[in-house]
Amino acid sequence: MREITYAQAICEALDEEMARDENVILLGEDVGIIGGNFKTSVGLYKKYGEWRVKDTPISESGFTGLALGAAITGLRPVVEIMFSDFMAVCFDQIINQIAKIRYMSGGQVKVPLTIRTPIGGGRSSAAQHSQSLQALVAHIPGLKVVLPSTAEEAKGLLKTAIREDNPVVFMEHKMEYNKKYLVPEGEYTIPFGKARIAREGSDITIVATSSMVMKSLDAAKELEKDGIETEIIDIRTIVPLDKETIVKSVIKTGKLLIVDEGHIRCGIGAEIAMSVLDDVFYDLDLPIQRMGTENVPLPFSPALEFPLIPDAKKIYQKVKQMM
Amino acid sequence: MNVQGYEKRQLLEFYSTMYKIRKFEEEVFELYKQGLMPGLAHTYVGEEAIATGACNAIEKGKDYVASTHRGHGHLIASGADLSKMMAEILGKKTGYCKGKGGSMHVVSLENNILGANGIVGGGIPLATGAAYTSKLKNTGQVTLSFFGDAATNQGTFHESLNMAAAWKLPVVYIIENNQFGISVSIKRVTAIKDLAERAKAYGMPGVVVDGNNVIEVYEKVKEAVELARKGEGPTLIECKTYRFRGHHVGDPGIEYRLQEEIEEWKAKCPIKRLKEALINNSIATEDDIKNIERDVDKQIEEAVEFAKQSPYPEPSEAFEDLFV
Numbered sequence: 321m322r323e324i325t326y327a328q329a330i331c332e333a334l335d336e337e338m339a340r341d342e343n344v345i346l347l348g349e350d351v352g353i354i355g356g357n358f359k360t361s362v363g364l365y366k367k368y369g370e371w372r373v374k375d376t377p378i379s380e381s382g383f384t385g386l387a388l389g390a391a392i393t394g395l396r397p398v399v400e401i402m403f404s405d406f407m408a409v410c411f412d413q414i415i416n417q418i419a420k421i422r423y424m425s426g427g428q429v430k431v432p433l434t435i436r437t438p439i440g441g442g443r444s445s446a447a448q449h450s451q452s453l454q455a456l457v458a459h460i461p462g463l464k465v466v467l468p469s470t471a472e473e474a475k476g477l478l479k480t481a482i483r484e485d486n487p488v489v490f491m492e493h494k495m496e497y498n499k500k501y502l503v504p505e506g507e508y509t510i511p512f513g514k515a516r517i518a519r520e521g522s523d524i525t526i527v528a529t530s531s532m533v534m535k536s537l538d539a540a541k542e543l544e545k546d547g548i549e550t551e552i553i554d555i556r557t558i559v560p561l562d563k564e565t566i567v568k569s570v571i572k573t574g575k576l577l578i579v580d581e582g583h584i585r586c587g588i589g590a591e592i593a594m595s596v597l598d599d600v601f602y603d604l605d606l607p608i609q610r611m612g613t614e615n616v617p618l619p620f621s622p623a624l625e626f627p628l629i630p631d632a633k634k635i636y637q638k639v640k641q642m643m
Numbered sequence: 644m645n646v647q648g649y650e651k652r653q654l655l656e657f658y659s660t661m662y663k664i665r666k667f668e669e670e671v672f673e674l675y676k677q678g679l680m681p682g683l684a685h686t687y688v689g690e691e692a693i694a695t696g697a698c699n700a701i702e703k704g705k706d707y708v709a710s711t712h713r714g715h716g717h718l719i720a721s722g723a724d725l726s727k728m729m730a731e732i733l734g735k736k737t738g739y740c741k742g743k744g745g746s747m748h749v750v751s752l753e754n755n756i757l758g759a760n761g762i763v764g765g766g767i768p769l770a771t772g773a774a775y776t777s778k779l780k781n782t783g784q785v786t787l788s789f790f791g792d793a794a795t796n797q798g799t800f801h802e803s804l805n806m807a808a809a810w811k812l813p814v815v816y817i818i819e820n821n822q823f824g825i826s827v828s829i830k831r832v833t834a835i836k837d838l839a840e841r842a843k844a845y846g847m848p849g850v851v852v853d854g855n856n857v858i859e860v861y862e863k864v865k866e867a868v869e870l871a872r873k874g875e876g877p878t879l880i881e882c883k884t885y886r887f888r889g890h891h892v893g894d895p896g897i898e899y900r901l902q903e904e905i906e907e908w909k910a911k912c913p914i915k916r917l918k919e920a921l922i923n924n925s926i927a928t929e930d931d932i933k934n935i936e937r938d939v940d941k942q943i944e945e946a947v948e949f950a951k952q953s954p955y956p957e958p959s960e961a962f963e964d965l966f967v
């Protein structure tokens with residue numbers, strides 16, 4: 321193990337996959353010469369040349385659709401959409417084209433295409449650069465949706481995404497990019513649909529996504545001081561969803577809290593809760609609870625923004641209420 | 644129509660393809676009227692010369708074609724199997740997409756047809772991406788990207804042409820300007836007269852073609868394909884044409900068009916024009932033409948029969964083909 325940033329881990333995954341398979345290409349705004357807006361492709365333009373690491377015009381629909389055409393004709397594109405908010409600009413390509421073409425063609429084509437995009441608030445970026453739109457994409461059949469937590473997770477899951485013959489929306493948390501994590505040396509991949517127990521405990525189950533895993537771990541440290549043992553499940557992928565790991569844990573603890581940074585309404589929390597409810601109903605001590613961003617756009621001022629987003633303290637308080 | 648310098652074989656091939664498209668579409672209309680076709684279909688009647696000329700200017704099975712909601716003609720001109728097409732249109736298990744796509748979404752990978760599209764302008768980036776693969780892998784393949792006049796007002800049109808020109812991608816963009824987007828005349832929503840003028844804005848050649856003249860379409864597309872193959876980038880070709888029928892099989896197409904205008908264009912029927920040229924230049928006799936037509940009629944009849952006799956998919960098949 322060595323310490324590298326989350327952005328470096330992403331970069332390593334891209335580099336390794338590009339070295340492994342010459343069909344892997346990178347497309348997006350500023351991914352080339354400057355190595356990405358969040359420094360997730362540093363050095364790759366120099367190493368692989370301008371045709372495999374393509375700086376695109378500001379044309380999200382155009383280059384995302386172009387990536388689809390490339391994917392069905394033999395390349396394995398990784399598209400970067402600079403902020404997940406900008407997916408809205410190319411939703412036709414994501415929802416109607418990329419997610420549909422294999423199905424509509426009766427399975428004639430495969431779509432080895434990864435869309436990488438950052439989510440999350442906390443940077444005073446206001447309402448058009450802070451959203452966590454995982455629920456929107458997870459709603460669409462035909463897309464796999466990945467929400468890595470740590471740098472180690474991001475690297476292993478991204479490598480799997482790139483090797484997938486299906487479209488994957490890979491959502492990175494922008495507040496993580498500069499954080500340092502221990503990451504294994506050498507190559508490894510992490511399979512989809514297999515959740516990770518980030519912490520074992522017997523009193524309550526928290527299912528968390530993305531950076532909410534780390535926030536839950538922070539809360540768990542405090543809860544431990546109060547004698548509460550929290551089990552934390554890093555769900556890793558929303559599609560496919562590892563129900564089994566959640567159900568097993570909730571049967572053990574009798575309590576379930578779901579924490580995701582997307583807006584609460586019609587969100588990941590509701591989806592996970594209903595997905596497991598039938599299997600855990602008689603084991604629950606109290607109704608399933610969920611946490612997410614309040615149902616208002618994220619405002620600019622930190623004084624307004626932070627109170628709306630779940631954090632370790634809020635998770636701590638919520639768990640205390642559930643005890 | 645100048646047919647000088649063309650072999651009889653090729654001219655008859657053009658005729659046969661155009662007639663096949665016409666006949667196929669008329670059959671689709673019949674099936675719709677009889678209530679045998681689920682949903683709707685957009686027929687290509689009147690526009691046959693475009694697909695025929697263009698798809699004969701590329702190497703079939705090597706080069707790529709990206710189609711639209713009005714896509715039957717592109718498939719037929721690319722040599723697609725009529726039975727599998729008809730079965731798809733009737734929602735049968737034996738169709739190209741096993742009944743999951745229908746008229747608007749026929750993909751035929753075996754013919755390098757990368758997809759028809761229910762979203763106006765939605766397939767232009769996809770065509771551009773196929774050309775990106777060809778460029779990166781240096782395969783010498785060219786992609787034809789078809790779309791209507793209305794699609795040129797979508798952002799994807801501008802974004803795609805801009806990228807293709809900037810990167811000199813081997814793609815030929817073909818506007819099938821039948822002058823209407825459903826009921827709206829392009830003149831009412833666009834100031835320029837020739838849509839091909841837009842090419843200038845992206846830095847590529849723009850060409851206006853008589854879309855009812857199969858020879859002219861063939862020649863202009865061939866030139867553009869050669870440029871693309873040489874690495875000289877994309878061309879925008881505007882084919883002026885007209886659809887004889889309504890927007891789709893359920894639209895009479897008369898509320899927003901004058902009868903005289905429809906008649907005027909029917910007089911310029913691309914099939915009739917080629918037939919006249921063939922006979923006037925003593926390249927073919929009425930009998931030659933009749934033989935071709937009889938042969939095609941039979942093929943269409945067989946396709947319809949195949950489609951009718953084919954089973955519907957099982958409901959459980961709806962859950963197949965989502966992921967690899």
Ligand SMILES: Cc1ncc(C[n+]2csc(CCOP(=O)(O)OP(=O)(O)O)c2C)c(N)n1
Nearest residue numbers: 713761762763791792793794821823824825
């Ligand atoms: C994005 C989108 N908007 C609207 C429609 C509805 N629609 C279907 S075909 C069509 C007209 C398209 O006209 P054009 O591109 O000129 O092709 P044509 O039908 O004339 O061949 C419209 C508006 C659609 N399918 N997709």
